Amino acid sequence: MPVISTTTQYERLNATNWGHWRSQLLRLETQTYEPSRQDTPETLEKIICHKKGVSLAAINGEQLAGFCLGAPLEAFSHVRGPAEDSLRGSATVLYAADTLVHDEYRGQGIGRELKAHQIDAARSEGFEQVSGRNRAGLANAMWRLNSSLGARAVHIIEKDYQDGIEPDLCIYYRIVLSAS
Numbered sequence: 718m719p720v721i722s723t724t725t726q727y728e729r730l731n732a733t734n735w736g737h738w739r740s741q742l743l744r745l746e747t748q749t750y751e752p753s754r755q756d757t758p759e760t761l762e763k764i765i766c767h768k769k770g771v772s773l774a775a776i777n778g779e780q781l782a783g784f785c786l787g788a789p790l791e792a793f794s795h796v797r798g799p800a801e802d803s804l805r806g807s808a809t810v811l812y813a814a815d816t817l818v819h820d821e822y823r824g825q826g827i828g829r830e831l832k833a834h835q836i837d838a839a840r841s842e843g844f845e846q847v848s849g850r851n852r853a854g855l856a857n858a859m860w861r862l863n864s865s866l867g868a869r870a871v872h873i874i875e876k877d878y879q880d881g882i883e884p885d886l887c888i889y890y891r892i893v894l895s896a897s
């Protein structure tokens with residue numbers, strides 16, 4: 718049953734509070750993403766604890782309602798999309814890794830708030846662009862949300878997930894951050 722939340726708060730995720738949210742965050746990651754889109758606990762920790770990262774939690778009391786994670790593009794050279802991105806090395810792009818909202822909290826604007834806060838923080842912390850990947854089909858809601866925030870497709874990556882779920886296509890996008 719959906720939880721109607723009027724009291725969601727947004728806070729930065731970082732090395733200071735990673736330990737506090739770790740178990741809920743890992744549970745949500747495995748509940749929400751199919752295995753080929755899940756990040757390992759080690760990868761999630763690296764992103765959240767990155768000194769120049771921009772990661773946020775949506776919190777309702779003591780419950781983690783959602784999160785969005787990001788760190789400089791340079792930290793993702795092993796990922797298709799960032800791997801081919803000519804801006805990698807310029808230290809100007811925040812790579813938005815995971816975004817999810819607990820299914821009981823969806824459809825209330827929490828995903829939009831998380832992304833809007835991440836974009837504002839990225840801009841004020843000196844990034845010029847945000848990039849990311851959205852799986853066609855399974856992440857259509859996210860692609861629609863990102864598009865409404867200015868995301869434009871840079872290229873389509875084929876057959877990267879290789880998990881037998883069709884379509885096996887992913888959009889690599891950018892959001893150019895205008896000066897506020």
Ligand SMILES: CC(C)(COP(=O)(O)OP(=O)(O)OC[C@H]1O[C@@H](n2cnc3c(N)ncnc32)[C@H](O)[C@@H]1OP(=O)(O)O)[C@@H](O)C(=O)NCCC(=O)NCCS
Pocket residue numbers: 749814815816817818819822823824825826827828829830850851852855856857858859861862865
């Ligand atoms: C994508 C996701 C984060 C959206 O979170 P949310 O809190 O439900 O989103 P919001 O209520 O803020 O809705 C924002 C926008 O998302 C889009 N959206 C949300 N749910 C949608 C749905 N079921 N179908 C289509 N679009 C949808 C709409 O464009 C909506 O726009 P609006 O604000 O004009 O209504 C959530 O659906 C989710 O966790 N999905 C699974 C994880 C995932 O695939 N993440 C993306 C890959 S990283």
